[in-house]
Amino acid sequence: MHCKITLKNTAVAMEYQSAPEVGWKTGANQNNIPVRIFIALLFFCGCLGSSVSSGGAKMDHLHILDELLRRDYDRRATPTNQFNNATSVICELYIRSFGSISPVTMDFEVDLYLRQKWQDERLKHDEITEALDLNDPNLVKAIWKPEVYFPNAKHAEFQYVTVPNVLVRINPDGEILYMLRLKLTFSCMMDLSKFPLDSQICTMEVASFSKTTEELRLTWKATNPVIMGKGLRMPQFEIVDIFATDCQESFQIGNYSCLVAEFYLSRSVGFHLVQSYLPTLLIVVISWVSFWMDVDSVPGRTTLGVTTLLAVSSQSSGIQSGLPQVSYVKAIDVWMGTCTAFVFCALLEFTIVNYMWRRQPNVQQMKAQQASASAISTAGGVVTPSSVNGDAAPTPAKVCFPESSSPPPPEYVQDEPPPDVGANNINYMRRVAGNEMPGAPLCDSRLLRLSQCRDTPLYTKVLARKIDEWCRLCFPLAFLTFNLIYWPYFMLT
Numbered sequence: 001m002h003c004k005i006t007l008k009n010t011a012v013a014m015e016y017q018s019a020p021e022v023g024w025k026t027g028a029n030q031n032n033i034p035v036r037i038f039i040a041l042l043f044f045c046g047c048l049g050s051s052v053s054s055g056g057a058k059m060d061h062l063h064i065l066d067e068l069l070r071r072d073y074d075r076r077a078t079p080t081n082q083f084n085n086a087t088s089v090i091c092e093l094y095i096r097s098f099g100s101i102s103p104v105t106m107d108f109e110v111d112l113y114l115r116q117k118w119q120d121e122r123l124k125h126d127e128i129t130e131a132l133d134l135n136d137p138n139l140v141k142a143i144w145k146p147e148v149y150f151p152n153a154k155h156a157e158f159q160y161v162t163v164p165n166v167l168v169r170i171n172p173d174g175e176i177l178y179m180l181r182l183k184l185t186f187s188c189m190m191d192l193s194k195f196p197l198d199s200q201i202c203t204m205e206v207a208s209f210s211k212t213t214e215e216l217r218l219t220w221k222a223t224n225p226v227i228m229g230k231g232l233r234m235p236q237f238e239i240v241d242i243f244a245t246d247c248q249e250s251f252q253i254g255n256y257s258c259l260v261a262e263f264y265l266s267r268s269v270g271f272h273l274v275q276s277y278l279p280t281l282l283i284v285v286i287s288w289v290s291f292w293m294d295v296d297s298v299p300g301r302t303t304l305g306v307t308t309l310l311a312v313s314s315q316s317s318g319i320q321s322g323l324p325q326v327s328y329v330k331a332i333d334v335w336m337g338t339c340t341a342f343v344f345c346a347l348l349e350f351t352i353v354n355y356m357w358r359r360q361p362n363v364q365q366m367k368a369q370q371a372s373a374s375a376i377s378t379a380g381g382v383v384t385p386s387s388v389n390g391d392a393a394p395t396p397a398k399v400c401f402p403e404s405s406s407p408p409p410p411e412y413v414q415d416e417p418p419p420d421v422g423a424n425n426i427n428y429m430r431r432v433a434g435n436e437m438p439g440a441p442l443c444d445s446r447l448l449r450l451s452q453c454r455d456t457p458l459y460t461k462v463l464a465r466k467i468d469e470w471c472r473l474c475f476p477l478a479f480l481t482f483n484l485i486y487w488p489y490f491m492l493t
Contacts, residue, residue: 104322111183148209204260
């Protein structure tokens with residue numbers, strides 16, 4: 001458009017300048033028409049040449065490149081093959097996405113750009129003055145490229161949307177940048193002994209496939225060899241650090257250069273804390289409610305114990321379904337096993353307490369004790385077996401009252417009123433004076449505590465309630481001690 005306006009103004013100016021000389025005659029104007037056409041064509045050709053000069057230069061560079069590739073270029077030979085030196089290839093990884101690591105399949109997916117740089121003097125030409133960015137697949141096939149692969153990749157895909165994602169940049173000095181986009185699935189062998197409080201190390205390996213170290217050497221870029229995409233996050237892991245190191249693979253046919261990028265990952269415990277630890281913790285605490293319920297509440301305590309045991313078992317099964325079947329014990333196994341043991345012990349405690357509470361007296365043993373007491377009793381008191389032989393005088397003895405016997409008269413009990421055996425409040429000690437109470441079993445005078453009179457159901461009722469009281473304190477203390485050992489051990493070691 002600019003060139004057309006310039007030509008129009010020039011033609012008009014020439015017409016006005018020639019008017020005084022030749023006049024405004026029709027014949028004169030007709031003689032000047034060929035001159036004006038020639039000048040217009042001259043200016044048009046100049047503008048057209050300036051507009052295509054840059055495109056022509058690039059086309060010239062492409063023609064030069066084609067000539068270089070057709071002349072003495074062998075894509076099977078390395079760039080430094082004629083010098084008997086190994087070609088150095090600088091590698092760089094740009095990770096676009098980093099998928100979550102699966103503990104079941106032990107792998108992870110990434111979407112990355114692999115960038116490789118090397119020097120190829122065979123593509124250097126003095127007339128090439130600017131870098132050439134090409135994505136022609138035929139050109140990619142025509143030049144030499146490092147034959148690299150990913151040793152620990154389980155699956156790989158080349159991106160074709162919307163065009164093949166490959167780029168070749170040829171600089172004027174012969175430096176070549178080869179970049180391609182890949183979607184890869186890498187294997188990651190994990191140690192789940194501390195799951196879900198674990199940290200893992202996953203790697204990405206790049207190695208030479210067909211060229212030994214005598215022909216090809218792979219090196220990482222000097223600064224930032226592995227770059228993570230902006231805003232890249234993983235749902236269950238946090239990237240703690242990244243280390244890029246060199247390695248060498250040795251086989252029978254030779255040694256091959258390789259590169260390793262190590263990703264140090266720490267698992268986020270927030271998900272498992274909400275989904276695994278907190279529910280089982282609450283189930284264990286709920287199972288302790290049975291210790292505060294009455295011993296006679298058999299349906300309530302049984303339902304609570306069985307329900308909590310089934311709940312913690314179901315929670316454990318749900319967690320194990322998402323994990324591989326490994327032969328060693330994991331941290332979550334220790335937690336779930338301990339929680340299941342606490343709930344089971346709470347149910348077992350109720351079974352023992354209920355049995356002791358409902359225990360019936362031995363009728364035959366009670367009759368034998370009563371007959372023995374009637375046979376050796378005297379008017380002055382109760383006679384011990386030694387007094388029958390005349391070795392000692394009759395001495396008073398302590399007696400204990402069975403549940404079936406009637407309450408003793410007031411003169412037999414000291415310091416407290418007679419108990420109501422049928423009532424629930426039976427946590428007391430009955431001390432009886434040294435007088436005989438007919439029908440009561442004998443106890444030696446040296447046994448001053450109720451715990452020695454174990455043949456009566458009264459003792460078992462007292463002990464059953466005592467066990468409930470002890471469990472109210474022992475179970476929480478034991479579970480607290482377990483937590484003080486569990487969390488520091490698996491999180492700090």
